[in-house]
Amino acid sequence: MKVLNDDVYCDIIKIGGIVRNKERFVKRRQRLVGPDGATLKALELLTECYILVQGNTVSVMGSHKGIKQARQVIIDCMKNVHPVYNIKQLMIKRELAKDPKLANEDWSRFLPQFAKKNVQTKKQKKGDKAGKKREKKLYTPFPPAQTPSKVDLQLESGEYFLSERERNSRRMAEKAERAAAKKRSNKEARESEFIAPQPKQSSKGKSDNGIEANNIDIEKFKSKLKRTSEKRVSFQNNVTNFVELDEAPGKRRKK
Numbered sequence: 001m002k003v004l005n006d007d008v009y010c011d012i013i014k015i016g017g018i019v020r021n022k023e024r025f026v027k028r029r030q031r032l033v034g035p036d037g038a039t040l041k042a043l044e045l046l047t048e049c050y051i052l053v054q055g056n057t058v059s060v061m062g063s064h065k066g067i068k069q070a071r072q073v074i075i076d077c078m079k080n081v082h083p084v085y086n087i088k089q090l091m092i093k094r095e096l097a098k099d100p101k102l103a104n105e106d107w108s109r110f111l112p113q114f115a116k117k118n119v120q121t122k123k124q125k126k127g128d129k130a131g132k133k134r135e136k137k138l139y140t141p142f143p144p145a146q147t148p149s150k151v152d153l154q155l156e157s158g159e160y161f162l163s164e165r166e167r168n169s170r171r172m173a174e175k176a177e178r179a180a181a182k183k184r185s186n187k188e189a190r191e192s193e194f195i196a197p198q199p200k201q202s203s204k205g206k207s208d209n210g211i212e213a214n215n216i217d218i219e220k221f222k223s224k225l226k227r228t229s230e231k232r233v234s235f236q237n238n239v240t241n242f243v244e245l246d247e248a249p250g251k252r253r254k255k
Contacts, residue, residue, distance in 0.1 A: 003061060011067045016056025018078040025078075029053060032077045039083050043073060046090040085114050 003010045019025040033040050033053055044051050047070045049062025060070045073086040089111050096102050096110060154160035159167055 007063065008061060009064050009067055011060045011071060013058045013060065013071055013074050014056060015058055015074065015078050018075070028078050028080065032058075032074060032083055034083075039087070042087050043070060043083065046087060046094065047073075085112075088112060 002008055015029065016025070019028060031039070034042075040051055040053065047060075047062060047066035049060050049066040049070050051061075051070060052059045058074050060067050060074075062070075069090060073083050073090075076086055077083045092111055093107060096107050148156070151160065159170065162170070
């Protein structure tokens with residue numbers, strides 16, 4: 001109803017085709033709105049227009065002069081010029097317009113000049129992400145082999161000539177077979193926890209308990225034990241004889 005008045009104009013600004021990248025377009029549109037709509041509210045107060053951002057368009061309703069200023073700010077924002085710079089210029093122009101002495105003078109000396117800071121960055125190629133170098137492929141004039149379609153795969157396996165019922169039964173059988181194989185592997189993994197570990201073999205052919213892994217000659221082992229026992233008995237006898245000879249009668253020491 002307000003648009004029907006004589007001093008109110010309306011303009012619909014298309015911003016969808018200015019930026020090709022979707023993510024970049026959404027970021028710049030959100031930059032125009034600002035945090036909690038603060039930037040858009042400041043623009044409305046300075047241009048004395050009602051502004052609505054929706055989808056790929058921005059609708060502006062107000063005076064002819066305000067619509068022209070709002071259009072310039074919106075298009076600059078989509079071209080990567082922050083709206084704060086244009087809002088600052090509009091604030092300075094609004095203060096200068098109040099002074100009648102500066103009505104016919106150039107205001108460019110009062111307006112701030114913002115230098116562009118275009119930092120050149122090295123463009124990454126598609127294969128250079130995460131430090132990976134793209135391998136150079138060998139050029140061949142022949143196109144790559146065409147991937148087989150679903151019908152080709154069915155013809156190769158013979159499924160194409162089966163009825164729908166037979167296909168479903170085959171699919172169910174394959175599904176059951178996969179489920180059974182998975183069940184067996186899970187059961188084996190659970191049972192592997194209860195299997196006793198094998199004794200480790202040392203480099204000398206002995207197991208962990210010190211017994212040789214090869215067959216033992218029992219007779220040889222018995223003779224060896226007998227010899228060691230005889231040596232022990234003879235040594236004890238020698239010691240007792242030596243002690244008895246040393247303690248002869250008449251030479252015992254007094255306690």
